[in-house]
Amino acid sequence: MSGAYSQLLEATIGYLESLKQKGVRYVDVSPESVNALIEPVLREVGSSEGGTQITSQAVIQSSRADGPSVYDSQRLSSADKVSAMDQLRDEISSLKKSPELLASGAKLVFGVGTVDADLMFVGEAPGEDEDREGEPFVGKAGQLLMKIIQATGLDREKVYIANVLKYRPDTPGKSFGNRKPRPDEIESWFPFLMRQIEIIQPKIIVGLGATAVEGLLGHMSTGITRLRGNWQSYRSVPVMPTFHPSYLLRNQSWAVKRQVWEDMMQVMERLNMPISQKQRGFFLRR
Numbered sequence: 001m002s003g004a005y006s007q008l009l010e011a012t013i014g015y016l017e018s019l020k021q022k023g024v025r026y027v028d029v030s031p032e033s034v035n036a037l038i039e040p041v042l043r044e045v046g047s048s049e050g051g052t053q054i055t056s057q058a059v060i061q062s063s064r065a066d067g068p069s070v071y072d073s074q075r076l077s078s079a080d081k082v083s084a085m086d087q088l089r090d091e092i093s094s095l096k097k098s099p100e101l102l103a104s105g106a107k108l109v110f111g112v113g114t115v116d117a118d119l120m121f122v123g124e125a126p127g128e129d130e131d132r133e134g135e136p137f138v139g140k141a142g143q144l145l146m147k148i149i150q151a152t153g154l155d156r157e158k159v160y161i162a163n164v165l166k167y168r169p170d171t172p173g174k175s176f177g178n179r180k181p182r183p184d185e186i187e188s189w190f191p192f193l194m195r196q197i198e199i200i201q202p203k204i205i206v207g208l209g210a211t212a213v214e215g216l217l218g219h220m221s222t223g224i225t226r227l228r229g230n231w232q233s234y235r236s237v238p239v240m241p242t243f244h245p246s247y248l249l250r251n252q253s254w255a256v257k258r259q260v261w262e263d264m265m266q267v268m269e270r271l272n273m274p275i276s277q278k279q280r281g282f283f284l285r286r
């Protein structure tokens with residue numbers, strides 16, 4: 001590698017490390033810049049290994065959302081999906097618990113619904129109510145989510161609902177309330193959500209709120225207010241980002257309710273579900 005290139009690489013690494021120390025987790029870099037940086041390395045690897053097949057495409061896989069299509073993994077029968085889910089649940093239950101988890105005594109909140117679901121909802125983490133019941137979205141936000149699901153004509157048994165985190169984040173020193181998951185918690189729990197998605201192979205995922213959407217996409221170039229309603233993709237599965245039901249509970253405006261409903265109508269259309277005139281008019285001011 002040329003001296004100038006090594007210097008440039010060192011400087012880039014130093015700069016990124018200084019950002020990391022300041023708590024920055026993501027930087028926007030164009031694929032062209034990444035390609036320019038890795039090009040000499042690829043050339044060197046290629047020449048020293050007699051023309052290796054490494055391509056810049058493979059090296060710069062920019063985020064987990066761009067990984068191999070979920071639909072390329074093996075298609076399972078319903079029975080095999082159930083047993084794969086049971087196995088995954090057992091695997092999570094037998095994980096060595098962190099001291100925080102041991103101290104909080106939180107219960108596993110794995111997921112609920114049918115493994116044959118076309119539609120999957122992803123939230124951020126269980127709260128107090130979910131921890132008590134061992135089931136996602138059973139508190140106030142969950143009741144609202146059920147109303148939204150029922151408004152589409154579906155119900156809890158026809159979809160699959162899971163969170164990125166499988167245990168309620170601890171809240172040391174607090175007797176009530178919930179805590180937003182930390183980035184490191186999202187990173188360590190995401191692989192389990194990923195496996196749930198691979199087992200179900202849903203046709204569509206609805207990402208509920210910024211944390212869930214960021215978990216799925218691996219990064220977020222803009223806030224949920226701008227991203228909602230705009231199709232994204234997680235390894236070829238279309239993802240509809242929308243507001244978290246807790247946000248709807250805090251912000252009761254018709255405009256926000258309508259936005260979520262419009263997001264859901266986009267989902268219904270993509271799933272070829274019928275939408276009645278009455279449904280089209282929900283939350284429209286007369």
Ligand code: URA
Pocket residue numbers: 123124125126127130135136137138139141142163
């Ligand atoms: N909020 C979430 O994100 N998930 C739940 O299960 C409950 C509330």
